[in-house]
Amino acid sequence: MAENGVQSVSRALTLLRLLAQGDGSRLSDLARGAGLPVSTAHRLLTTLEQQGFAQFEPAAAAWHVGRDAFSVGMAYGRRLSFVAPALPLLRRLRDATRETANLGILDDDHLVTVSQVESREIRRALSPPGRRVPVFSSAMGKAILATWRDEDVLALADRAGLPPLTSKSLRSRDAALSDIARTRARGWALDDEEFNLGMRCLAAVVWSPLGEAACAISISG
Secondary structure: OHHHHHHHHHHHHHHHHHHHHOOOEOHHHHHHHHOOOHHHHHHHHHHHHHOOOEEEEOOOOEEEEOHHHHHHHHHHHHHOOOHHHHHHHHHHHHHHHOOEEEEEEEEOOEEEEEEEEOOOOOOOOOOOOOOEEEHHHOHHHHHHHOOOOHHHHHHHHHHHOOOOOOOOOOOOHHHHHHHHHHHHHHOOEEEEOOOOOOOEEEEEEEEOOOOOEEEEEEEEO
């Protein structure tokens, strides 16, 4: 029974992650993405809905992240002491550039956006907070990596890989090192359509009082 319980929790969390990636998902797509029978996915989603972690929209026959999932995610943000103080600065950056401003950290070999202030423009670039992005396809990720030693950068490239998300993504260890060297030289990092075609992002590292790379801040458009 215990093993089945653990398996159910793992499957439910997989469905929750899939819900977080979209703006409304159909049951069949969620089941396929999680590698589950439709009946199993529906049972788990119904349980998540009862607990407030998922929400079903009958008119569109679509599942969404629930309010309690948002509350839990916000608790993670509160644990990062620099997120709240950064918000006024993100708003100023958004207003000065008219583009979306972001704050991100490295977590488990990925870049995670932990705070964001959206552009007010009709056309704007968004990568929803909480989304995990390959580090070498992220300007914020590369800004942080530029504070590392080359051997540590290469170790991460070997460990996490260099997924070719677009035709402009970095595809080799040499290309990654060259990009990091350029980032160090100019003091800021660039995602030149390496994560999404048609979207560019500029980022710089944010230093902690101890002189370590605490996080990174960026604008995307």
